[in-house]
Every structure is written in C-alpha cells, then in structure tokens.
Amino acid sequence: MLYGILTATTALLLTAVLAALLRAPGLRAGIVDRRCRRPVPLLGGAAVVLVTCLVAGAGQWTRVAPLGDGVGRLLLAGAGVALLGLVADVWRLRARVLATGTAVAAAGVVPYEETGVPAGLLAVAWIVCVTLAFRALDHADGLAGTVGVVTAFGVGACAAAEVMDGLAVLLSVLAAALTGFLMHNWHPARIGLGACGSLFTGFLLAAAGVFTRAGYGIGSSAGVLFALTALIGVDAVLVVVSRRMARRPLLREGPDHVAHRLRRLGLTAQGAIVLVAAGAFSGVLVGVLAHTGWVGEENVLWVAGGALVVVLLLLRIPAYGSRRVTSSQVSAQLRVRSG
Template structure:
C-alpha cells in the first residue's frame, strides 16, 4: 500500500510540474535575479502547486475522509493560497504572517494540538490547558517559516523536506501509526517528483507556494504523530529531524537582532550562502546540507529507540556536533580557504 502511495504521488507530481511551469509563466509568477539571489536567469516559480495538487489527489483517494483531517486540508489550502499570492504579488511580511496564523489557527481549532508533556525520570504529566493553542500555533508558524527561509538554492528546501518527511513517515511506521505514515509518504512522493525538475540546474522554483505548504505540513504531521504521547524527549525528535532549517532560522534571527534589522529582512548569510562563499559549488553545497539533514534524521531515529540515558547522550553529542560545525566553519572561513578550494575542486 505504501509503495503505491509513494509511486502515485511521485508520478502525479512528475506530470503536473511541467503544466504548473507553463501556468506560472503565463500568469507572470517569475523570479528575477538580484543581488540577494544566487540564480542568474529569470525562473518560473509557484512550482509547489504541483506538490500541493498531487498531495490533494492522494488525500482524496487514499486517506479516510474523517472530520479530524479536513481542518488540516483547509489549513493547507490557506497556506498554499498565501504562497501563491506572495509568488505573484510579493505580500508584506505582516500580510504573510497574518495568513499563516489563520492557517495554523484553523488547524489547531480542528483538534491538532500539543496538549501536555510528561517530564522524564519522574513521569509527571504537565497539562498546557489553554496554552496548548498558542504553543501549537507558534510551532506551526515557526517551522513553516524555517522551511521557507531555507529555500535559497536549487533543490535545497525540497530535498531537506523530503528527508524530513521520509524520516517522520518511517517513525510513524515504527510507532504503528498508519494514517500518519500515509500522509507523510504522500508528501514525500509528491516532493521527490517535483525535485526531478528542481534539482540543480533547476527548471522551476517551488516558490513560497511550495515552501510554505511543505513547512506547514511537516509541522502539522510532527504534532500528529511524534507528539502523541509527548514527553520532553519526544518533543525534541521533530526538532532534531528539522535541525538544519531550525538552526539556520535561529542564527538568522540572532544575526538580524544583533544588526538591528527587522527579523523578516532578507540577507545572504544563510548556511547555503556561507558554504558557497567558502568555495563549494552550488551542487556540492546542496549535497552537503542533504548529508547534514540525513545525519540529524538518523540521530532522531536512534533517539527514539534508545533508553532515557541513551537519548540524553545522543542529545549531548548533537549539541557538541552543532558547536563543532559552527566553530570549524568559522575557522575554515578565516584561515583555510585555499584548502577548502582544493577539496572543492577534487570533489567536483
């Protein structure tokens, strides 16, 4: 069954993406190069519409039409419409945030909520009560924007999202949650199908249409499955899976606060920009970030299978790894650029 789900969504996305490309060109949903962007040519965007449509078809064919799923689909429609409007008209940051809050609010009111956590070691349950609503909304909006901020190179956001979706889906299978697995694999197949046209050199960009949709869906299904019997440690699992976009977003917020710029202000200091400046090619940068995402995903799977103390050890190791990545990147950029350039040439 899962193989059929992946295959159908993949094929649908492969067929739909060229159609969406023509549609984007016709309505003027185009991405023009500028000083902040890496690409040098005018590119059609709104490619995420193909991911969304293939998912919706799979949703109607494979998923049970239950009351609990319809608010999720309604939220997905709102967030996709938000991305389409932004791809066409460049919405203001406030306008985008308002519509994101609306999509998250609809989903939360429909029953997708983080209602409690269980403290480790003492097994004491802490109920969030009315705080469950704002906490869940913040999580959805934060992850949605984290994926959106990562969408700066050909295939980057789509590939990282596919890795996260595959990991969440496999964890759902391990936990005996077939509904979550179906949703995750539908999204995975749709994203990989689109990635065939989006990997460098890209023929179409997913735009905010795709980045916001994928970020929204990843945030929602992580709540549906990984937070089900929420302990503090299970809350960490989706954060580990999404380690790359979350770290990139946190660093971007800190950077803009230090520079006294609006948090929504764009710049060219995201992780992919920094790696390119260090000497890596476009494709090498994307593949390196894929590898980092896969490492975080593997750590998340090990995290769920380990004992409490084992999970603690993995978490500490990840924290040390993140610190080493930050320090080594800074060291290389200052002192070892010729060495990195040599490595880059050897690995072309």
C-alpha cells in the same frame, strides 16, 4: 505496503509531469523568482500541493487508506496555507500576514485534548516558526525540496511507529511529490517551489511532528522535534544572528544562509546541497531513533551541540563582504580616471 508503493509512485510521476506543464504558464504570467538572474517560475509548489492533496484525498475518498479526521483536517489547513503562499508568489505579502495565516491554520489542527492548552499554544508557535523557516530554505536550487524529502521520511517513520497510518501515508505522498518536483529543481533549476510549496511543506512537516508527539512530555517532545528539524533551525538561527550582528534588517534577503556560506568555501551548488542534506539526515535519524526508543532521548543533546558548533563555524565565513572586483573592472576604472 503495495498501496503505499503505488501511491508514492503515482505522486512522483504526476508531480514531475505537472511541474513541467506549469513552467511555461508561470513564465508567461510573470510568477517568477525575483532573486534569480534568470527567470525561474514558481509554480512547482502548486504542483506539489495539487498532487499531494489529490493522491491523499483519493485514498480518503475510496476508503482504501483513510487519513482520519485529524489528518484530513491537517491536509485542509495545509492547503489553506498553500493558497496564502500562492497569493504571496503573485503579489508580495508582508511576513506578518503569512505568520498570522499560518498561526490561524495551526491553531485549528493542534490536538489540544492530548497536548493540553498551554502545550498546544507552544505547538502553534513552533509550527509557525518551522513553517516560516522552511520557506526561507527556498533560496537555492534543490535545497528546500531535498530537506523536505528527508524530513518527511523521518516524521513519517515516527508516525508509523505510533500506528498513525493515515499520517504516514500523507507524509510518504508528500515526500514522493517533492522527489518528482526535484527532477526539475535540481541545479540549474527550471522551476521553483515558491511560497506556495514551501509553506505547505513546512506546515505539514511541523504539524505532523506535533501529531506524533502528542501525549508525550513537553521536554522530551521538544528535543525530538528539534532533532527532526535541526537543519531548518540551524539555517534560521544562523541568518537571524548574522543579520543582528551586522545590524541588517531581519527581513532583508541576503547571501547569509547555510548553502550560501558553503558555496563561499568553494563547494559546487550540487555539493553544498548534498552536504546540507547529509546534515539534515543526521538530525532526522537521531530524532527517529529517540522517538522510537532505540536510543535515549538525551542523545538529542548531541544534535543541539552539533547545531551550535555549525552555527558558530559558519558565522566566521563572511556573508556581506564587498563584491569581488575583476581585473577588467579595475582597468576600466583606471581608464576613466585617467581620462
């Protein structure tokens, strides 16, 4: 317990300091979020990755908190995915390249001896989908980091229930590192997570979930894993359905995510993130309780039903409407026409 508190505190403080130090180099190098009106450097994810690997690796090296072979391999694979994401932050990479790299990393960490090959292949596909969907969450200040912290605590609780101490320590370090990052990413953000941090976080969360459910039935595992990542899934499904209905390319960025639509309802940037975090916590809580046996696994159906209702309601909020024209713009247009 004492070691866990010490490592979490260390990870939080180190990430907060390192993220602050990396802000200026990110601006000078031009590694910024091109979607924002103001330049937001994207090296915050590098701080999360470096600190998580450093702190978790120190526990492995000193044998104070050994991760275990499977978890150590998971961390190395996550670092590889993070490196691919860093390349994507510096140079634009196609989505298929990121998906392929993530699939290769996932295929190397899935415990096939416990899942079997067919279920293992499904697990690989699930890890890729969750990883890419989590990357898409990095579109609003504080969103990906907050959801990542909530989900990491949930999956970590499942790992602790399975007496996977190394995995639980890794997830607690990740949650602490993301919390330190959020000190600089809360609205208005001074640094962003980027593909490096978002792919790393999404990969660790998805793969760790597979580890905790290895050996359980496919149906029950699918339900628990869905509940743990319900908010991530809701955002991805909402975007895909919305863009299909509007006949827009799936890879074209747009203001059609959950947080965007909540802002259109009049919520502040901080209020939208808090509401999304509450939704993520609800799904994670049901997933943890179902995994530990405190509630029946059929309760996951309530999460699925709630997710469906949320998607249907949010689809009614327009996302691609014409830009609002101010009175001054109208007056300027009239003067030009009259002239």
